[in-house]
Amino acid sequence: MKTLHVDLAERSYPIYIGECLSHESLILETLSHQEIVIVTNETVAPLYLDVIKRPLVNAGKKVAQVILPDGEKYKTLDTVNKIFDVLLAENFSRHVALVALGGGVIGDMTGFAAAAYQRGVDFVQIPTTLLSQVDSSVGGKTGVNHPLGKNMIGAFKQPLAVLIDPSTLKTLPEKEFSAGFAEVIKHGVIQSAEYFEFLEQNLSTIFNLDLTVLAEVIAGSCEIKRKVIEQDETEQNIRAILNLGHTFGHAIETTMGYGNWLHGQAVAAGVIMAADLSARLGRIDSALVQRIVALTQASGLPVNCPSEMTPDSFLAAMYRDKKVQSGTLRLVLINSLGSAEVTDQFDSALLGETLEHFCQQAKAS
Structure with missing residues (x-):
């Protein structure tokens, strides 16, 4: 396991690179919250959702999931509302942590939802594509597209941590x-x-x-x-x-x-x-x-x-x-x-x- 540190004062966080998905203690240590919502998409969910969800449920945490459609065309405010729908319908508090499990689109939308829900809650990036692992999961840029411009609606929201498992690239087209x-x-x-x-x-x-x-x-x-x-x-x-x-x-x-x-x-x-x-x-x-x-x-x-x-x-x-x-x-x-x-x-x-x-x-x- 290699660890890098992004030094941003109180917004600092680690980037773990290694066998993160099989490292249950790392997942539990990173997600110490009692309320967790995992946001992923239809492609990634069958591959990795249970791997992340199982140790959290076994630890007695309140865990929900949001499975979104896959693709850049769904990176919109309407799609982000689906995350808010679950957060509100299931009465998640401002102590919830969101987990972005997927590529850059999922990471951007989950981070934006975390920045906005009850004016800001924690979130963790678990990127599963090369683009998200080397770029979009690091740095705190979140947001959605508009028909007139890409990424023009968003917020800076740093994650609590980034967990990168290169083995996920074996399933990437x-x-x-x-x-x-x-x-x-x-x-x-x-x-x-x-x-x-x-x-x-x-x-x-x-x-x-x-x-x-x-x-x-x-x-x-x-x-x-x-x-x-x-x-x-x-x-x-x-x-x-x-x-x-x-x-x-x-x-x-x-x-x-x-x-x-x-x-x-x-x-x-x-x-x-x-x-x-x-x-x-x-x-x-x-x-x-x-x-x-x-x-x-x-x-x-x-x-x-x-x-x-x-x-x-x-x-x-x-x-x-x-x-x-x-x-x-x-x-x-x-x-x-x-x-x-x-x-x-x-x-x-x-x-x-x-x-x-x-x-x-x-x-x-």
């Missing part, structure tokens, strides 16, 4: 695993050249689901994210670098309809677009762009945008991004491998060239 790897690549690009090189050198072992190497990958991404969050918990400045590729990627998700492109697929294309723009601006050379493209392609991820996208549809969605300030578009751009920054100092004509290039390339392919 390959497409979902690959999508989660987009966030892994992103972490290397923005913060660690050494981590990026590790991914290049160990890609086949990673995708063969070697649990020892997977634990290293997960710990590496969590460590990178932990350091950034500790500097800027509520994304006032440096934390926004974690959104490399997301302004482009969220535009794809919003325009194409949530769930038609997986979040990680959209982020992968977005990172390539951000790299292209960074090169056009003279921040990085074409060789680095090609390294990022090569690793992304080898991971089974898209390196182009959907053929349905146009420069205008990109810009319309991008200007609804959370990083827009006073009508000014801000983007995460790459300075070198392992270094990135958020800036509004870029030539908008070159952004137009990047959008035009990728839209034309998508239509031609």
